[in-house]
Amino acid sequence: MKNRLTLLLICTLLCFSWVIPAQAEEESEDVGMLLHITPKAGHAEALIKGITDYHHWVANFEGHMRYNWWEVLTGPDTGTYYAYSGNHNWADFDAKHDWDEKSADVIKSNVMPHIESMTRSMDVGMAEVSHWPENWEGYSHIQVETWYVKNGHFGKFNKGLKRIVTALKAGGFPYHFGFTRVASGGHGGQITLVSPVKGWAGMSEEEPSFYEIMTKDLGGEEQFETFMADWSESFKVGQSAMLKYMPEASDYGDD
Secondary structure, three states, X not given: OHHHHHHHHHHHHHOOOOOOHXXXXXXXXXXXXXXXXXEOOOXXXXXXXXXXXXXXXXXXXXXXXXXXXXXXXXXXXXXXXXXXXXXXXXXXXXXXXXXXXXXXXXXXXXXHHHEEEEEEEEEEEOHHHOEXXXXXXXXXXXXXXEEEEOOOOHXXXXXXXXXXXXXXXXXXXXXXXXXXXXXXXXXXXXXXXXXXXXXXXXXXXXXXXXXXXXXXXHOOHHXXXXXXXXXXXXXXXXXXXXXXXXXXXXXXXXX
């Protein structure tokens, strides 16, 4: 088990090229790698130091992958970490480098001794139903929520979601959000709703609300209730959690 865990993390951190944002806008298939990492008891601080040191080390090599790290603040996974690298093409995950072997040694020595368990999954961005901030400054937290689209209901789900997102954008919805679909490593029909917020204060309700915008767009309260009742039959909502951005662990020392 220990050897398999070591190999999993090493392959994840080494074998995939980083696509810079300028390229991602034109070429990226918006594929992302998500790691869920549980530190050993009492090893959280040492883990973060180890991964930060590794990031600064690997930043000297061309083609290295870049992760943003997040601490889980709520839910059953509280105290664990998520690390995410996005804006990739599928072909990027076949890349190999002449520094891979040395990098593997660094990970084994500095990172692996502090990890209890890890899982990884692959997702693909859903740009057509996302509304990300143009400027991410101040967005220190993200609320994540897992949705599961029912078998045979994807058409209905997508149609309803596109109607909602179009209305929210046109109606001046004061929040940002994005959706990703899990391509590997999750459950069937799994979709993640990601809502960036500026700290806990960003969770406060502002106007116009979702209800106000959708009621106006659909022509009244009765129409809104009918629409939501029908659309909600296409999926179910799962677990949610608040995550806090970890700038030190996400730093590669080359910005």
